[in-house]
Amino acid sequence: MIPKFKNRPACEGTDIEAWFPEGFSSVQYPYLKRICAGCPAKSECLAYALEYNVVGIWGGTTASDRENIRRATGIKAKPLFPEWELRRRA
Numbered sequence: 502m503i504p505k506f507k508n509r510p511a512c513e514g515t516d517i518e519a520w521f522p523e524g525f526s527s528v529q530y531p532y533l534k535r536i537c538a539g540c541p542a543k544s545e546c547l548a549y550a551l552e553y554n555v556v557g558i559w560g561g562t563t564a565s566d567r568e569n570i571r572r573a574t575g576i577k578a579k580p581l582f583p584e585w586e587l588r589r590r591a
Contacts, residue, residue, distance in 0.1 A: 506542040512537070512540070530563070547562060553579050
C-alpha cells in the first residue's frame with residue numbers, strides 16, 4: 502500500500518533506500534530527520550506510519566520512535582496488508 506498525501510513530501514525524488522535502511526545508521530538519521538523537519542506532508546506521513554505497522558523512516562521517526570508514541574498514546578498499529586492478503590501471498 503503506497504500512501505497518497507495531500508501535500509508533496511520533501512523526500513519525493515530522494516534515494517528511497519535511505520528511508521528503508523537494512524541496518525539503521527545513527528549517522529544518516531539526522532540527515533533524514535532534517536529533510537522531514539520542513540516537509541509539508543510530515544504530519545500526514547507520521548499519521549500513516551502510526552496507523553500502519555510500516556518499516557523505515559516516516560514523518561521523521563524510526564520504527565522504535567513510533568512504537569514509543571503508540572505505547573504512550575494507546576494507538577494500535579494495523580498490519581500493512583490485511584490478514585487474507587498475507588495468506589494469499591504465502
